[in-house]
Amino acid sequence: MTARPRPVPDAVSAAYWAGADRGALTVAHCDACGRAHHPPEPACPRCGADGPRPRVVSGRGTVFAACVVRQAFDAAFADAVPYHLALVAPDDAPEVRILTNLLGADPAEPVAVGTPVAVEFEPATGVGARVDARVGEGDGVALPQFRVVGP
């Protein structure tokens, strides 16, 4: 089986992955305009201000939009289809969308818009397929994943 892609933190995203590694979901927050964004950017994409800072959010949210991938596009996921892909809007930063798989849902059909979800953190990668070994100390490869918590 082809290894699933592992996120490699960079200067802008390091805080996000470090947060995930200790079990905290963060969104980038701009002190200048008060809006949040995701994924983290070097400057606020809404107002251009420098220095957005990671802000811890509760990890609860709702499905903004979802689909079920039925045709593999990446060889590493050929054995995973069908699987959920979704954008989640955090309850405490609803202007933000976070791309995720959806755990705990039947892939027979997409999860409905508005369905409540909660974050959990999965070592390494992959659509609910747990991989035991971390890639390396300090690599920050805990992957935020959202689980359906109810209709």
Added chain:
Amino acid sequence: MSGLTRDVAVAGVGYSTVARSGDFDVRTLTRAACTAAMADAGVGPAAVDGIVEYQFGQGDAPSAVGAQRLLGIPDLAMFNDLMGTGPSGLASALDAAMAIAAGVCETVLVYRCITRASGHTGAVRTGPPEARGALQFAAPYGYGGGIIPAMSMKKQRRVAELGGSYADYGRIAVNARRWAALNERAVLRDPLTLDDYFAARPVADPLLLLDCDYPVNGACAVLLTSAERARDLRQVPVVVDALAYGTGAGADWLYGDDFLFGGTIPCARRLWAQASVGPADVDVAELYDGFTHITISWIEALGLCGIGEFHDWVDDGDRIGPGGALPVNTSGGQLAEGRLHGLAFLAEAVQQLRGECGARQVPDARVAVVANAHGPQSGAMVLVRD
């Protein structure tokens, strides 16, 4: 009189052979389309002083100066190679029109040559094991296939947020085949029913195979020049009445502010602000259909119907079909004519306004609107018969 500083017109259009399979060479395809566009306008290579082309950078097309050599054009006063983050093939014509209006050059050949393999996002790829840059937030979740999952989620979200049904998307697919049956150039000419549409394989549920355009090997070329010069050439000039771009705030296919419409709404607002005509004057609409969601977005963004009103407006689909009140994608579009990646919508609009479309001709078409792409890459043009 357009909003441009100098009136610009389309003087010629041309196509290569367009085919799903078989041997092809991108230089041969490009040369065939460009030569046809020049012959259509009645000009030779010495008359051309600009070339703009759009490509994915995957060996799908020769560069602008590559085409200059292919065609024997003596010198270029303006050229540009546009890559895949713009308003698809129409980007080349938008660029050319601005250069002509600015007086940098006078007669510009634009083309989009595309191969079935390039940008063929349906293929299974083996990506790098380490996901860097934007990929770090996508690839670990199995997000692949270009914008396919994004377009699926837009389809799901649209119906949840604005109402209507997935059958609305099917109307676009069925419409494409109705028109393609009348277009000898089209690759998929068999009729399609809504039942056929719903029976198609789901690629990323709710996105179905027939929501996606049909990759081919082919090229389309358009020759633009000053309206003044065009009036001395072979064809009735088709004047560029307005052109516009739009990206929307937060410009991104997944994370942009307007998830459903991307930049189409601000693009349309700029377009009509510049145009001498309005949405009620449109006789024929050629609207990008790389995915069916895109066509519906443009119909609403351009004000051909209200936002969220497509379901009631399109009704049983006859309105946008042959003989309908507002013909849409009269060539069959990329869903049925084949994926020539945007520029063919302009070529079809020009041929409709010149009245040379035979069985699929929209009677007395005088005003056309052409739109390309979606999301952070939106672009559009209004054309009027001189």
